[in-house]
Amino acid sequence: ETGVTQSPTHLIKTRGQQVTLRCSSQSGHNTVSWYQQALGQGPQFIFQYYREEENGRGNFPPRFSGLQFPNYSSELNVNALELDDSALYLCASSLAGGPNEKLFFGSGTQLSVL
Amino acid sequence: GESVGLHLPTLSVQEGDNSIINCAYSNSASDYFIWYKQESGKGPQFIIDIRSNMDKRQGQRVTVLLNKTVKHLSLQIAATQPGDSAVYFCAESGAPGSARQLTFGSGTQLTVLP
Numbered sequence: 001e002t003g004v005t006q007s008p009t010h011l012i013k014t015r016g017q018q019v020t021l022r023c024s025s026q027s028g029h030n031t032v033s034w035y036q037q038a039l040g041q042g043p044q045f046i047f048q049y050y051r052e053e054e055n056g057r058g059n060f061p062p063r064f065s066g067l068q069f070p071n072y073s074s075e076l077n078v079n080a081l082e083l084d085d086s087a088l089y090l091c092a093s094s095l096a097g098g099p100n101e102k103l104f105f106g107s108g109t110q111l112s113v114l
Numbered sequence: 115g116e117s118v119g120l121h122l123p124t125l126s127v128q129e130g131d132n133s134i135i136n137c138a139y140s141n142s143a144s145d146y147f148i149w150y151k152q153e154s155g156k157g158p159q160f161i162i163d164i165r166s167n168m169d170k171r172q173g174q175r176v177t178v179l180l181n182k183t184v185k186h187l188s189l190q191i192a193a194t195q196p197g198d199s200a201v202y203f204c205a206e207s208g209a210p211g212s213a214r215q216l217t218f219g220s221g222t223q224l225t226v227l228p
Contacts, residue, residue: 002157002159004157033215033216035216035218040220040221041220041221042203042205042218042219042220042221043158043203043216043218044218045215045216045217048215056215058215090157090158092157101146102148102160102163103148103160103216104160105150105157105158105159106157107155107156107157108156108157
């Protein structure tokens, strides 16, 4: 177990709706990254949060947004859901600036958009 | 754009044999490489990492080799076991300092035959 927890584990939404996914980082970690993993593909970087601010963003539209809280937990929000948003959303935590910059992943939230 | 790719999408090996999973990368600025294992329904699990100033690194039953000349990365698993059956991803990062933003390959499905 990595100590990274995500909720919910599964979610079904319809096109046009909004969704919020949550992540609790591993104890001692100060950085949270979000990745989208489509079926049969590798994870794709969405964005990263450090000190409650976005610290890097992948090729995702603005309707993908996030937050990081003082306790380092994080939310991923997706507005105006599209069918192609159906994927496994992974959260990973790490310690920025430390000697070990490994990312530890949670088990993900499986989002289905109908 | 720069990307990380894998040579083979699937690999089948007999239990007890050694496995070799290959990965090509194209970003010459990458300085950190990681192998992850992902089992069905779970998030990627860290296996081993290597920095660009090294050619080889060994872990428990696993070895990662890095050939910067040809931009090639490989994961060797000794005495492959049924529990090793999973999808294996290589990932690279060229972002020093703050926590890592990873670019993943598309994965190799390893199947261990009895």
